[in-house]
Amino acid sequence: MIVRSRPSGFRLFLIFRGSVLKDIWKVLLVNIILATLVTMTHGDLFSHKITLTAIPFTLIGLPLAIFLGFRNNAAYDRYCEGRNLWGEIVLQSRNFARQCLTLIEHAQPLQAGAGLQDVRVRMIYRTIAFSHALRHLLRGTDASAEIKPLLTADEWQQSTKAANIPDHLMHQMGNDLRLCLNEKRLDGCLAANIDTSMSAITAAAAACERIKSTPIPFSYTLLLHRTAYLYCFLLPFGLVDVTGFMTPFVVGIVAYTFFGLDALGDEIEEPFGNLPNDLALDAICRAVEINLRDALGEEHGLTQLKPVNFCLM
Numbered sequence: 547m548i549v550r551s552r553p554s555g556f557r558l559f560l561i562f563r564g565s566v567l568k569d570i571w572k573v574l575l576v577n578i579i580l581a582t583l584v585t586m587t588h589g590d591l592f593s594h595k596i597t598l599t600a601i602p603f604t605l606i607g608l609p610l611a612i613f614l615g616f617r618n619n620a621a622y623d624r625y626c627e628g629r630n631l632w633g634e635i636v637l638q639s640r641n642f643a644r645q646c647l648t649l650i651e652h653a654q655p656l657q658a659g660a661g662l663q664d665v666r667v668r669m670i671y672r673t674i675a676f677s678h679a680l681r682h683l684l685r686g687t688d689a690s691a692e693i694k695p696l697l698t699a700d701e702w703q704q705s706t707k708a709a710n711i712p713d714h715l716m717h718q719m720g721n722d723l724r725l726c727l728n729e730k731r732l733d734g735c736l737a738a739n740i741d742t743s744m745s746a747i748t749a750a751a752a753a754c755e756r757i758k759s760t761p762i763p764f765s766y767t768l769l770l771h772r773t774a775y776l777y778c779f780l781l782p783f784g785l786v787d788v789t790g791f792m793t794p795f796v797v798g799i800v801a802y803t804f805f806g807l808d809a810l811g812d813e814i815e816e817p818f819g820n821l822p823n824d825l826a827l828d829a830i831c832r833a834v835e836i837n838l839r840d841a842l843g844e845e846h847g848l849t850q851l852k853p854v855n856f857c858l859m
Contacts, residue, residue: 547826549853566813570805573775574798577805581782581797588786603777603784610773614807617762617770621815624757625825628817631757632830634750635677639834642743643670643841649740651731662698665722665731670838671696672715672722673747677834679711680751681827684758684818716748754818762815774804826851826858 567574646666662668675696682689689711694702701718708714723740726732732740778801786793810823817825829851839846851858 547824547829547858548822549826549858566806566809567802569809569813570802574801574805577778577801578794578798580779581794584782584786585791585793600784600788603781606773606777610770610777610804613770614774614804614811617766618807618811618814620762621811624762625814625817628754628757628825631750631753632825632827635680635747636830636834636837638743638746638750639673639677640837640841642673642740642747643838645736645740645743646670647841649732649736650726665726667842668698669719669722670842672701672719674835674838676712676715676719676747676751677831679705679715680754681818681831683710683712684754684827685820712751713748716744716751719744758816758818762811767812771808774808778804820859822857828859 646669650666652664652666662671675693678692678696679689682692690706693705693711697705704718705711705714720741723732723737723744727734727737778797781800782793782797785796789796813821813823818827832848832851836846836848836850839848
């Protein structure tokens with residue numbers, strides 16, 4: 547996620563970090579070269595004049611801009627929903643840690659650095675592991691290095707066999723909650739409150755998986771891709787008789803807008819990736835871990851992640 551103040555003036559044109567220009571510069575350059583050739587030949591192709599007026603481009607351009615806007619709005623809704631869901635995970639993780647520490651009775655008071663044999667510590671560590679596992683599940687990466695130290699040896703071995711590690715961890719959480727009930731460490735009504743927090747975390751995770759597994763329909767995206775490319779590559783033939791030597795410049799601006807909107811929609815449609823404009827899941831998971839380790843009173847030495855070259859991952 548790009549984190550920076552909005553630049554002003556001429557600096558706006560010198561920023562490439564977070565810009566879609568790096569993704570579209572090749573097709574944009576080809577479009578400008580074509581527009582230059584059309585301008586030099588005045589729209590003639592093998593001594594045959596290709597006559598196009600501005601009317602077809604006016605008729606096509608407005609609907610194309612509207613539909614690109616609709617698609618980008620749909621992609622941004624997915625991005626915002628993903629951020630809201632991870633905000634819910636952060637909130638419910640804090641609630642869950644507080645409930646575990648204040649509602650579950652234990653023979654010994656909680657001590658900093660208490661081991662995983664304490665059910666309260668085990669459940670809170672498992673919540674940290676849950677956030678890391680969900681991030682890796684959404685990104686398709688390996689979570690082993692981060693979640694193995696947070697689980698018991700037996701639980702780690704079981705999790706390696708699970709297809710969905712976050713779901714497996716939540717089932718283990720339910721087993722520990724049942725254990726607390728059986729051992730009379732927790733009243734049934736209070737257990738229901740803890741279970742509500744667990745259910746909210748699970749619901750947010752499932753919604754993230756839904757966003758990940760349900761992209762915007764490909765046929766809709768393909769139609770916009772094709773229309774935008776045809777429009778921009780035919781545009782020089784419709785403008786050359788009107789704008790003359792300024793045709794490459796005008797075509798470049800229009801093509802940058804349409805190609806850029808198209809590429810931006812592709813990028814934010816999947817908000818859980820590792821691209822600069824995707825959600826900063828590393829930073830969110832680090833925040834969850836810091837909050838929960840602080841709740842346990844640990845000296846962990848962790849700090850919030852900072853943007854590197856204006857990019858927060």
